[in-house]
Amino acid sequence: MTVIVEATNVSKWYGKVIGLNNFSLKVEGGITGIVGPNGAGKSTLFKILTGNIKANVGDLTVLGQSPWRNPAQLAQIGFCPDYDFLPGEITGREYLRYVGGLHGMSGDKLKARTEEVLELVAMSKDADRNMGGYSKGMKQRLKIAGAMLHDPQMLLLDEPLTGTDPVVRKEIIDLIKDLHAVHGHDVIVSSHVLHEIERMTHRVALIYKGRAVATGDISEIRQLMSNHPHHILVEGNGLIPLAQRLLTMDFTVSVELRPDRRSMVVMVGRSDPFFDSFPGLVKETGSDIARMESMDDDLESVFKYLVG
Amino acid sequence: MMDLERNLLGLMTVFKFEARKLLLHKRWMFVVVLAILVGAVMGYSATRQGADIGTASDMLNLLVLTFLLPVMALIYGASMVRNEMDDRSIIQVVTSPLDRRTSYIAYYLALTVVLVILLIIITLVGGLSFMAFNGASGGPELMLAFMAVLCIGAIAYSSLFLVIGLVMKQPLYLGLFYVFVWEYFIGSVPGAVGELTIRHQLQVIASGLTDKGSFVNISGDPTTSLLAMLVMAVILVVVGAFLFREKEIA
Incomplete structure (x- = not known):
């Protein structure tokens, strides 16, 4: 062309x-x-x-x-x-x-x-x-x-x-x-x-x-975008077993449970496997999820990642 | 299409668009007020004892030639390209295949023609108002002489203020300095320095066209002044066109 x-x-x-x-x-x-x-x-x-x-x-x-x-x-x-x-x-x-x-x-x-x-x-x-x-x-x-x-x-x-x-x-x-x-x-x-x-x-x-x-x-x-580390905020009840389960997954880098135990920030190396397996993990641990959002799934953070 | 044909068509397009924009701009109300003021002052002066055609000549010189001409040229000219660059509406012209030097000439022609039209209207209002209240002869000839000088004045002042508007972000300051400091103060200095103003050169040209009023006391060669004004205008338009071509429009 x-x-x-x-x-x-x-x-x-x-x-x-x-x-x-x-x-x-x-x-x-x-x-x-x-x-x-x-x-x-x-x-x-x-x-x-x-x-x-x-x-x-x-x-x-x-x-x-x-x-x-x-x-x-x-x-x-x-x-x-x-x-x-x-x-x-x-x-x-x-x-x-x-x-x-x-x-x-x-x-x-x-x-x-x-x-x-x-x-x-x-x-x-x-x-x-x-x-x-x-x-x-x-x-x-x-x-x-x-x-x-x-x-x-x-x-x-x-x-x-x-x-x-x-x-x-x-x-x-x-x-x-x-x-x-x-x-x-x-x-x-x-x-x-x-x-x-x-x-x-x-x-x-x-x-x-x-x-x-x-x-x-x-x-x-x-x-x-999928391969750059993501921070995902998860809010709900019964998050401790979910956090423990997430830590066993290879895509998880860290889990930060907040003091009220009603929210946590999950850092993942690759977002696609996380989003694919998350519903199954929630079901398995019996957690009650009220809200979940990617904290840096915007272009700005992708650009920052790309330029180091 | 040949470049010449495209440029001529483009020149006419910019000329018509800009002339219409200047004429329809809300400043026309300001021009109407000025025309009424000139008419009122000229009418009043016609009723004064001893008023004759020389009085009309002096009033037109004072009101129109030395005041309204440069002020209107400044208001219309300095803001013409500058405003379009500031509000970015100039983008349409500078992203067309029209040579920028041609566009600049079109801006200049539109400005000059509009100024001439407005000044002729004001001169007519003033002159006819004077004639309505005073029976002195020679009124039409005087008005024609002034119209001719105003045309040359519009050619000269437009070239100056358009280029100032192109190169300066705040062109009004330099324009006001020229009109009220240079032309009035420096123009009042006796000798050669005082002749280095457009106003003086226009008065010399006017003295060659009419011997009414204080023009009889103006010394100088009208032909030389006319040539000086035309050469100055051509140089400034050429410089402006070149600068416009080189200008980055951010």
């Missing part, structure tokens, strides 16, 4: 703040998810990919060319930022005509394409309303429409699901999948929530503190 983005040892800093730190990544066509917590460097990466900022060091090619000071290349890229920049005083249709003009489109071609993308993002009905009155989901859909209006080869979608409700989120996820499957766009989409990305693609890159800490198939990433 064609490589659409190749970054080698790219660093970008703003004064004393590092945006990207010796960042290396190779992205092939299709849908690729960029996952990382807030401040990890996702937006900095998109700004560099669109040529809005320049890397201080390192090599970067987007669709085979350097993006800095290369406006002609933006004809092949559609960008949807994570923030709201839509002018509230014009209608959605007027906005798309404006975007089309910026991309050198005009006349019947622009008109037809405007209707086509409005239909695609399910915004035809509301296209003649001022954007100031749009909901968050409508704005996101229109931003995506603006990014794809000129039919670019590659779409960069920065946190397109942020602030949307579950219904809109599902619609946008379906739309993003269609953008590749039906319309053939290569899509790079970022999020700080892994399972959102998981619903769109199996190829992900994890970014943390300006570095790409893991790339590959999402099942490999899941394996990494």
